Structures are given as structure tokens and as C-alpha cells.
Amino acid sequence: xxxxxxxxxxxxxxxxxxxxxxxxxxxxxxxxxxxxxxxxxxxxxxxxxxxxxxxxxxxxxxxxxxxxxxxxxxxxxxxxxxxxxxxxxxxxxxxxxxxxxxxxxxxxxxxxxxxxxxxxxxxxxxxxxxxxxxxxxxxxxxxxxxxxxxxxxxxxxxxxxxxxxxxxxxxxxxxxxxxxxxxxxxxxxxxxxxxxxxxxxxxxxxxxxxxxxxxxxxxxxxxxxxxxxxxxxxxxxxxxxxxxxxxxxxxxxxxxxxxxxxxxxxxxxxxxxxxxxxxxxxxxxxxxxxxxxxxxx
Numbered sequence: 001x002x003x004x005x006x007x008x009x010x011x012x013x014x015x016x017x018x019x020x021x022x023x024x025x026x027x028x029x030x031x032x033x034x035x036x037x038x039x040x041x042x043x044x045x046x047x048x049x050x051x052x053x054x055x056x057x058x059x060x061x062x063x064x065x066x067x068x069x070x071x072x073x074x075x076x077x078x079x080x081x082x083x084x085x086x087x088x089x090x091x092x093x094x095x096x097x098x099x100x101x102x103x104x105x106x107x108x109x110x111x112x113x114x115x116x117x118x119x120x121x122x123x124x125x126x127x128x129x130x131x132x133x134x135x136x137x138x139x140x141x142x143x144x145x146x147x148x149x150x151x152x153x154x155x156x157x158x159x160x161x162x163x164x165x166x167x168x169x170x171x172x173x174x175x176x177x178x179x180x181x182x183x184x185x186x187x188x189x190x191x192x193x194x195x196x197x198x199x200x201x202x203x204x205x206x207x208x209x210x211x212x213x214x215x216x217x218x219x220x221x222x223x224x225x226x227x228x229x230x231x232x233x234x235x236x237x238x239x240x241x242x243x244x245x246x247x248x249x250x251x252x253x254x255x256x257x258x259x260x261x262x263x264x265x266x267x268x269x270x271x272x273x274x275x276x277x278x279x280x281x282x283x284x285x286x287x288x289x290x291x292x293x294x295x296x297x
Contacts, residue, residue, distance in 0.1 A: 006251075006263040009294040010287075013042045013050060020286040022064045022232075022274035027071050028088040029279045033286055034062040034075060041065070041075070041086060044292060046280040053090045060084075060094075064107045064148070064274070066115070070130040074115050076104035083107075083117065083128050095132040099124060102136075106148040106159065112172050116157050118146035125149070125159065125170050137174045148191045148232070150199065154214045158199045160188035167191070167201060167212050179216050183208065186220075190232035195239035196256045202230035202243050209233070209243065209254050221258045232274045237297075242283060244272035251275070251285055251295065265293060 013020055019037035026032045026043070033042040039058035043051040055062060061079030068074040068085070075084045081102050082094040097104065102122030110116050110127075117126045123142050127135045139146065144164035152158045152169070159168045161178070165186045169177045181188065187205030194200045194211070201210045207226035211219045223230065229247030236242050240255045245262070249270055252262040265272060271288035278284050278294075285293040 006295055008263075008266050009296075010266060011044065011048070011050075011292045011294060012290060013044060013292050014038060014040070014052070014290045016290040018290055019288050020273070020290065020292060021062075021288070022075075023276040023284055023286050023292070024065050024067060024073070025276055025279055026073055026088060027067050030088075031276065031278050031284055031292070032065055032073050033292060034065050034274075036061055036063055036078075041073075044284075046278055046282075051090070053086060053092065055084065055092055056094070063105050066107050066109050068109050068115055068130060069113050074107060074109070074128075076107050076117055078103050078105050078120065083115070083126075083134075095128065095134065097122075097126065097134055098136055102126070106146070108149050108151055108157065110151055110157060110172075111155065116149055116170075118149050118159055120145055120147065125157070125168075125176070135174075137170060137176065139168070140176060140178070147189050148201075150191050150193050152193055152199060152214060153197045158191060158193070158212075160191050160201055162187050162189060162204075165205075167199065167210075167218075177216075179212060179218065181210065181220075182218060183220060186210070190230070190243065192233050192235045192241060194235050194241050194256070200233055200235070200241045200254070202233050204229050204231060204246070209241075209260070219258070221254060221260065223252070223260065224262070231272070234275050234277065236283075237277060237281065242275060244275055244285060246272055251283070251293075263295070
């Protein structure tokens with residue numbers, strides 16, 4: 001493990017209590033960020049222009065956001081149990097889910113032309129088409145708390161089961177396979193498809209970074225601080241993966257062979273959550289204190 005110093009640029013995007021949570025790069029070349037406690041979305045261009053869009057409910061809880069196949073941004077509304085959509089010009093719509101109280105959270109755009117999402121409280125994986133048609137697939141166990149979801153290299157979706165301490169796979173046909181993790185109380189959250197063709201995930205409960213191949217082989221890499229509470233992870237442009245350490249106020253990277261580097265954030269207790277690479281090649285990190293941190297690599 002290597003601890004490095006880094007020059008982060010901190011960009012204010014909201015009030016301190018708005019809660020910047022997740023980030024994605026939009027089809028318009030801007031960064032889009034959910035403000036989970038304010039019921040808003042923020043749009044930030046690399047040259048610093050900031051726009052904010054209020055949703056129809058301040059308490060809807062916009063959580064994870066992704067670019068859709070239709071040129072719009074799609075996001076989960078975890079508190080009013082809807083799926084939201086916003087165009088790059090700010091036109092907002094939303095769609096209800098068949099299961100009441102499902103708590104949609106993770107979301108990803110898939111190669112089948114639809115958006116797939118997790119339901120924290122519904123023990124379901126959902127699929128929504130761009131015209132709003134929803135299909136739900138029940139998990140084979142209850143209380144699993146499905147969290148983040150990503151596309152795999154095998155025409156399937158891979159997701160974390162935070163309370164079942166497992167990684168799941170669902171095919172486009174709805175067939176589900178579960179892979180229990182070797183570490184007790186691992187509580188995985190974020191997951192991404194790495195440049196090596198494996199799925200990389202974070203274990204917020206165990207303070208580890210995990211890797212699972214499409215045939216189910218699992219490796220785990222302990223972080224120096226087991227209480228660092230890694231939260232989100234994204235594949236980097238150099239074949240590594242980058243992750244946030246919510247409990248340690250740091251950002252880290254891990255190579256395919258498990259070498260870890262960590263970077264302290266400049267402001268204490270900034271609560272880093274989601275992260276994404278911008279169109280300028282820099283890493284952007286959502287900080288719950290009301291800002292986005294930018295790290296030029």
C-alpha cells in the first residue's frame with residue numbers, strides 16, 4: 001500500500017445539507033450529480049458551469065444516476081420508489097414501480113437497451129425500458145438488501161447483496177445466481193466491471209476490495225484501515241479501479257494485482273460517496289458536505 005498526496009480541486013455544488021451522492025458523465029459531456037437530501041440534480045461542466053434542477057418532490061431521494069440509451073439521464077428515487085428521467089435540457093419525468101416500497105437504488109444502462117436497477121427493500125432486480133415498462137425479478141432470498149449493479153462482460157448484470165454478504169448475477173432472461181463472499185459481514189456496496197474483465201466491488205463492512213471472475217472465483221484485498229468503510233468503486237482509464245473510503249475521508253485506487261494507493265481528501269469529514277471519470281479525464285468525487293472534488297490524474 002502507498003499513501004500519496006494529491007491536489008484536489010473542491011467545487012461547491014450545493015448547500016451542505018443537500019447531500020451530493022452519485023455522479024455520472026452525461027451524453028452532453030457534463031457531469032451529473034444527485035443531491036439526495038434536496039430532491040435535486042446538479043449539472044457541472046468541466047469549465048465550471050453549474051446548473052441545478054429541482055425534482056417534483058424534495059423528499060424523493062435521488063440516489064444513483066446513469067446515462068441512458070436514449071440520450072437522457074436516468075436515476076433511482078429511493079424514497080418515493082420511482083425511476084426518474086431527465087433530458088440534458090432539464091425536462092424531468094418519472095415512473096412508478098409495481099412493488100410498493102421497493103426502494104430503488106443502484107442503476108445501470110445495459111446492452112439490451114434497457115435500464116436495470118436494484119430494490120433495497122423489495123428484494124428484487126428491476127428492468128425498465130425507455131418508454132417506462134417495468135419488469136421485476138424476485139431474488140431467491142429475503143432481506144438481502146441488493147445495492148449497486150453493473151454490466152458484466154458476459155451479457156449479464158452483476159450486483160451486490162449488502163445484507164446477504166454476496167455477489168449476484170442476473171442474465172437478460174432473469175436467471176439469477178448468487179456467490180457468497182468468504183469474509184463474514186462483508187456488506188458489499190459498490191461494484192464495477194474492471195478492465196481485466198472481472199467484477200470489482202467494495203466491502204463496506206470488512207474494509208476490503210473484492211474481485212470476482214465470471215466463473216465465480218473471488219479474491220479479497222484488505223485495506224490498511226479495516227474501518228475505512230469503502231463505499232463506491234469505478235473502473236479507471238488505466239485498467240485500475242478507484243474507490244471512496246467514506247469512513248476514512250480518502251480516495252483509493254487498486255491495480256489488477258492488488259496494489260493499493262490512497263489519497264487523503266483536503267477537508268476533514270467530507271463524506272465521499274460516488275465517483276466518476278469526467279470527459280476531461282479527471283476523477284470527480286461527490287462529497288456529502290455539498291461539493292464535488294476533482295483530481296487530475
